[in-house]
Amino acid sequence: MSPPDIFALRQYLGPELTDRTISDARHSVSLTDITQHSCLTRRSSELSGRSVLLATSGQLLSALAMIELDGVARRILLCPPDLDWERLQVLLDQAEIDTIVTDRPLPQCSAGSYIVIGIDLPERRTVGWKVDRATEWLMLTSGTSGLPKIVRHTLDGLAGAIIGEGTARYRNATWATFYDIRRYGGLQIFLRALIGGGSMVLSEPGETIAAHVARLRTGGVTHISGTPSHWRKLLMSGAAADFSPHYVRLSGEIADQAVLDGLARAFPQASIGHAYASTEAGVGFSVDDGREGFPADLIGRNRNGVEMKVVDGSLRIRSKRTARAYVGADAPPLADADGFVDTGDIVELRGERYHFVGRRGGIINIGGLKVHPEEVEVVINRHASVQMSRARSRRSPITGAIVVADVILVDGTNRERHETIRKEILSQCKDCLTVWKVPAVIRFVERLDVTEAGKLARTDA
Amino acid sequence: MSVKSKIFSAMKQIAEEQKVALPPLEDDLPLNDTGFDSLALAILVARLEDELGIDPFTVAEDAAFPSTLGEFVRAYENVPA
Known part of the structure; x- marks a missing residue:
């Protein structure tokens, strides 16, 4: 038995809830008796107190390993799929990793440096699980340049918003997310499914939107989350027509009124919420009134253990849900002396509501005058013929930089209307x-890239 | 359409968007007197780069920025295509 004060994932996987599954495009695994099976090729007792890198090719095996290792390992480092071995090596040293759980062959050079444990679907029966510690959950930040930072969470903090909302409301829910569950936004949904007593349908890299939505339908998905970019892509695809979730959630980017309205039209029977969360700051809040931004009275008070303030325009958050620290020898402090995490997200008070205007680092400087690309996109996206847009900086010999916009129009927009639409967008922006x-300059494009983390790619901006 | 008339037509469009009253476009008109501020000029250079495929003011590092409309037009005409 586990000590009563340790909170571990397997405590939410009792046999009393039947018909729970987690699936990807190829496999479906029952969660009902998962704690009696092992997916590891060695006894889990050998992993007790170890610092484990979870580097599986797909999400399903990572999900199963998280269940098996939480409360057993000293720490688990979740490795997203797009990380190459060279960069990973540096991170492994920083995180003091001694054990790798993987279903892939490792490069020769690493042989002998780590204990390597294989992982497969859970066909081995196991007994004698011992949950005896609060495992540290290490995740990588989703920054676009350089080496990602490692942040350290506890399960307690990661699940703070889920427990806070009460888990009973999600019984029988089947969750899905466009995110990878090895990133913060995806992990939140995995934990919601697990802790709330539900099931989960995982995303699959390379899968077409139509095939994904077909799987969401046959999997009976009721609750689903993604970034605004994920959702715009779904709305653009036309595949949303046969899908009717009860709950649609947005996070990870600014949810503007256009995407909220688009989702409300596509899913009239669903409740639609947008959440503010980041790998470092944890889940701050969620807003369910269908309007962009958030009520100003969320700032300055302690609501469900989350305190927020605005300093120099950026949102700062203090709560038990924030990451505990950055990990590594020269890691900078994650929070200020008072425990507030600076999110780097710039907000602006308009009337009774705060609106997100962009990232501190993403500012375009036009001869000394500043603009956030996101505040331009929000206005462009209001045009009825616009599906998605990206504002970016373009170098200028006169002002150093100017703002230009790449715009995807809704399907079937007549080419002859392009000039009219361009003028309408410009006049909307001017207003x-x-x-x-x-x-x-406004350019009409066929596609805009979205990063592995589900956010609009801004690397060439 | 000649390079010169493409430049003039782009200027007229920007003037309309920026609510600028353009004086008659003559070669010796100082750029300062066109009513275009630096932002309007930056927009003009960006749009001309898209239309003509060149930005004569970025191509050469030491390119001096023209002071009259005629010099501005010649900067485009003199760039080898």
């Missing part, structure tokens, strides 16, 4: 933005 924020 809502100061003059230097109005895009100098």
Whole structure:
């Protein structure tokens, strides 16, 4: 038995809830008796107190290993799929990893440095699980350049928002997310499914949207989350027509009114919420009134253990849900002296509501005047013919930089209307933005790249 | 359409968007007197780069920025295609 004060995932996997599964495109695994089976090729007792890298090819095996290792290992480092071995090596040293759980062959050079444990579908019966510690959960930040940072969470903190909302409301829910569960946004949904007593349908890299949605339908998905970019892609695909979830959640990017309205039209029977969360700051809050931004009274008070303030324009959060620290020898402090995490997300008070305007690092400087690409996109996205847009910086010999915009129009927009639409977008921008924020050039494009983390790619901006 | 007339037509469009009253476009008109501020000029250079495929002011590091409309037009005409 586990000590009463340790909170471990397997405590939510009792036999009393039947018909629970977790599935990807190829396999479905029952969660009902999962704790009596092992997916590891060695006895889990050998992993007790170890610092484990979880590097599986797909999400399903990572999910099963998280269940098996939480409360047993000293720490688990979740490895997203797009990390190459060279960069990973540096992170392994920083995280003091001594054990690798993987279903893939490792490069020769690493042989002998780590204990390597294989992982497969849970066909071996196991007994004698011993939950005897609060495992540290290490995750990588989703920054776009350089080496990601490692942040340390506890399961307690990761699940803070889930437990806080009460888990009973999610019984029998089947969750899905466009995210990978080895990233913060995806992990939240995996934990919601597990802790709330539900099931989960995982995303599959390379799968077409139509095939994914077909799987969401046959899997009976009721609750689903993704970034606004994920959702815009789904709305664009036309595949949403046969899908009717009860709950649609957005997080990870600014949810503007256009995408909220688009989802409300596509899923009239669903409740739609947008959440603010980040790998470092944890889950801050969620908003369910269908409007962009968030009520100003969320700032400055302690609500469900989350305190928020705005300093120099950026949102700062203090709560038990934030990461505990950055990991590594020269890791910078994660929070200030008072325990507030600076999210780097810039907000602006308009009337009774705060609106997100962009990232501190993403500012475009036009001859000394500043603009966040996101505040331009929000205005462009209001045009009825616009499906998705990206504002970016373009170098200028006159002002150093100017704002330009790449725009995807809704399917079937007549080419002859392009010039009219361009003029309408420009005049809309002029009405809502100061003059230097109005895009100098609007280009209509067929596609915009979305990063592995589900966010609009801004690397070439 | 000649390079010069493409430039003039782009200028007229931007003037309309920026609510700028353009004076008659003559070669010796100082750029300062066009009513275009630096932002409007930056927009003009960006759009001309898309239309003509060149930005003569970024191509050469030491390119001096023209002071009259005629010099501005010649900067485009003189860039080898």
